[in-house]
Amino acid sequence: MVDKGDVKPRTRQVSDLIFKYMRPEHLPQIWCAGCGNGIIMRDVAQAIENLGLSRSNTVIVSGIGCSSRAAGYLDFNTIHTTHGRAIAFATGIKLANPHLEVIVIAGDGDISAIGGNHLIHAARRNIGLTVVVMNNNIYGMTGGQYSPTTPTGEFGTTAPYGNIDRAFDIAKLAYGAGASYAARGSAYHVQQTISLIQEGIRHRGFSIIDVASVCPTYYGRKNKKGSAVDMLKWQRDNAVQAEKAKTMTPEELKGKLVLGAVSQSLHPEFTYEYGKLIERLYEEKEQREEQEKADMARIGKVTGQIKNSGEAPVSSPAGRERNELRLAGSGGQGIILASVILAQAAVLAGKYTAQSQSYGPEARGGQCKAETLVSDTPIGFTKVQNPTFLMCLTQESLSHYGKSVGPDCMVLIDSALTPPENLRPEQVVKLPILETARTKVGRLQTANIVAVACINTLIGLTDRSSMEQAVLMHIPKGTESLNLKAFEEGVRLASESLGALKGDGK
């Protein structure tokens, strides 16, 4: 697609370029007499010609402004987007189809004011776009307001007393943001600018060529720069090549136009790297799928059966059972995971479920609350209204949520906690959940699994194998035996207390 040969600018007749790369039916262009943009557009066309790019594979993206008119004149896939956003649109095009050669043509305000964020991030990302800036130091389209490249002290319609802002050096800005190719050309220096654009297109990665344009209509008139020819002559007389500039002092460089490549380096290109990622995942696909199957098989072996497609229950008013479970504790106790496991087991057992949790500051370190609804009939409201079961693992959460439960709600608390007075002793089940996890299982972090087993044993939410399978589906690999032990301990704890309860009753 791209000619990898030497970059040798060959200037053709302009008329050849027009018929090959422009849309004559849309010409003449509307840029003002003396505007530098036409020269820069032709530089782009010439660079494309020299590189032999295919027209069908080349995309020109522009924002809004005088500069962006170029997208309408150039005969490629062209898209005239919104002010400042050309790079972001171009990023989507390039990412969707990396084979396309995507060139952005932008104004200085377009690319460095409203679109400045996109510029620095595309540079950082090193995505293979080529940006050509038609930098006229002014907002042309809106009639001469100062732009981020208007030098300090100069005038615009919104800088009537002289511009107080400092100006951006767009090429250096892009370089600072990580652009792997940044250069400056000018409307006067046609041959050099063509070469720079060619190099930019050939460069693998993000490239930007900041081209000094001339705007005699606004910038020139406001700042007494003379005619278009005078402005071009200024470019000729004040240009310094980048190589030479390195040997000059900042004083000497004041008011000079430094031309050439400001930076050039090689870094991995974004879409290429993403392609490699896709390839890697593709190669691992079979392995991944096999792993998933093996995981399920292992879970099945442990739990005696694999459940993954239980039939949904037909709603039967007879068996109307609805459990509203609220679990509370402090962040880090695995409360949310426990709530999710209960919901997962309900799904495996063919029941309806709704699970949610409180987020935000509550979820980080402080109090944490999660809710699981399990029902034989479809669930309307998805939050707990009248908890049928409350579990609290901290005193703080118990004081908070214990207050509001009804007399029929079973309240499971860790043995270390003191129940609030409003609770009847018969409704409270105290079990040493944390202690069991720490000493019997040997890992405090398994307290949530001990709790899940206790809950299921106490209220028979689902059959045991659904619950065990749910546990195995949600814990880190390699911790199966530890967590199954925690589950076993939980079952034992709760069964003993149930036995004790029954014994008392008799």
Place this chain on the structure above:
Amino acid sequence: MGKVSRLMQGNEACVEGALAAGMRLYAGYPITPSTEIAELASVRLPQEGGKFIQMEDEIASIACAIGASVAGTKAMTATSGPGFSLKQENLGYAALAEIPLVVVDVQRMGPSTGMPTSPSQGDVMMARWGTHGDHPVIAISPSSVMETYEQTIRAFNLSEKYRTPVLLMMDELVGHLREGVSLPDPDDIEIIDRPAVKYPDPKRLPYKMKAGQQVPSMAPFGNGQRYNITGLIHDESGFPTNSNAIAKELLDRIMHKVSDNYADIVSCESRFTEDTETVVFCYGGTMRAVISAVEQARSRGMKCGIFRPVTIWPFPEKELSKLASDPKVGRILVVEHNYGQMLLEVQRVVGGHCRVDFLGKYNGNAITPREITAALFEDDPGALASCAYTVGRDR
């Protein structure tokens, strides 16, 4: 519901639905409560040969998605209120340039940064009127995890079929909810692709249509067409025009391609409306509290039913106005998590045929069935302390 196979979160269902619909690019910027969509897309897309990119902001995200769509890839971006505000300009671009695209807004409480993790439906009017100028809008609001999956697929299909951005207006209640879902067999899912250009058009009129066509065919960049796309008012050639006649023609067409296909696009649900005297109007996650409340109210003898737009835009005005003109129906109670947005639309459509009351909640908590029954029976004012309840045209 057939086979229950998975426990899934609403945001996850959105990603899986999008993948099933053919999404192969996601561009986004993290924001609660939509973040899980970005996180899951970053895992799943490259596994399916697609691409995920975290852009520098929400403006860039929608721009990137539009760019990908122009290059022929089905694309999505997801956000929440503050980000949805930022996306508005480019949403209008996609509407005018007719670029298929799905934009998800998992609504949270505003205005401004508001209450980031709290449920709200405060963006439904922004969905309709947020971008400047007149433009067609298709917006869908799911009320369960399963429906999120199905409607995300439908959002892609509608956006491709009508070449217009489609908004999936989720809310925190559904986005963060986990439920059991049974995903259909991929072969049973209907997938619609944009009307394609098969051969390069020698006349190069990308927006010209064949007789009877309301939506122009679309060629991806790079297939040899070399045409122009712009956000300026344009003619059939895709180039800007200052012709007032063409401007009107273009706006008429993009508005009509949606309004003329009302029957294909609009979807709504009615429950218990055969005998109903009181209708509860709701949409999105609010539906869940309404179901519970209406079941309770019916068991207490009130003849009430539910009317729920699934596509909130276009608004299902035919169906609602039919219901409102049913002589049995004397009252409509609009329930939403905002200060009264869709209420305006209901009032407009009902136009005095029956009483329209309003129950809104905007304190960051979910409306409860008890609050709704209190408004239905008007017997427990204490229960309405954290809501706004107004009768008729009180407001």
